[in-house]
Amino acid sequence: MLRNYRDVMSVRAVRTTVLAAAVGVAGDSAAMVALLLRVHASGEGPWAVALLLGTFAVPVVLLMGPAGALADRADPRRVLGVTALVQAGAAAALATVDGLVATLALVAVLQTGFALGNPSWTAVVPRLVPGGAAGRVVALQQAVRGVAGPAGAGLGGVLVQWRGPSTALLLDAATFLVLAGAAVALPRVARERRAAQASAGPRRWTSSLLPRDGVAALRADPVLGVLVLALLPLVVTLESVNAVEVFLLRDVLGASAAQFGLAEAVHGGAAVVGAVLSGAATSRTSRVRAVLASMALIGLGQAGQSVSPGYLTYLALGLGLGLLLGAVNALVFGLLLDELDADHRGAVVALVSGLSRAAGALALVLGGTVGTLAGPRAAYLVAGAGTLLVAGVAAWVVHRSVDGASTTRASRSTPGPSTLEA
16 A cells, blocks of 8 residues: 555656645635634634525536536646636735625625635546556545644634734635645646547537536446435535534533543544545445445434443544545545546546535534534434434445446357456
8 A cells, every 4th residue: 555655656747736635725714713703803702604605505516517628628627727726816905804794795706716626636646647546646635634724723823813814815815826836847648539539529608507417428438427415415414513512521421621632633643544444445345335435424424423331431422434535535536536527527526526515514503513412322323223224224335336337248249257346
């Protein structure tokens, strides 16, 4: 596994994308802390924070179609460079304003740049490495993001404390300039689809408003389609407990503020390790099985947390959940990049990102509702049961999809060993 990581890191373009992931996440985390503290200090109340968080999510959901089209059809260096410069300008402008309306408007511009550029950062990876190696790059990116995110958030809090929110936002603007430079440094990558598009004639711009290419690509691979569809309710069950986690730890288990922070750090650190360890699974079969097994174990872990007798039990389960979640994220995106046709990777990445954001918003509402009505333990138990149900259904559908594909293939060809892995 370490040799495989060393091989992909020997490619200069891979080192560039991994560095870009670290720098971008660190800057974004610092900016998020600064903006949350600014809105909190404005005295506008919880509704203002909700509006801010919603503004971060809405562009990613609404621009799934155009973002995927750009990632699959446009020159990635140009897309990434332009969107990074737009984000740098928006972040710099955020450092100079203070009102809520202006802040929300500039955050919308900032996230529009993110929504249109982020799928290209992911879709370009398979074009930089040999076939089947994209999953390792994704695992490395997930790992560095797991480290850079908390580091950036901590730095943002320190900068706000010492210099005010504007300093953290200017830091974010500087990181976007670094991303623009990294985009320009990427090698030219071939776009095989351009010739086919030229012969097919111009495409109506309205056809890119909806993520049809992403949906079509997933329908063509039933196994990957099932895994992506399973991710959405999984996001709901996982993130629903975010709304009640502090109440379970502080009010039910009696954890101190420091212990609450330790639980968050352990979970995040374990996710980094899980992402790295996911590189041990290199075949389609092993990745799919690992995703399905991890989903089931996540459900058991959440159910276990709901009945934790004390803080240490909760912490141990949180460690295991972090490992599993880090592995699932890296494995799913590795499968998408390594298995999907090059013409539709960006469309699928944009589709998954947008739907995940929408599912996360629904999760906070459901988690808060269940926690308010039945308490935090019940919220965790419901989430665990939901995750187990999702894992069971996904495993059953994947099994049926594989059997169906094998049967169809056998009826159309001479008997022989199946080539469909998973």
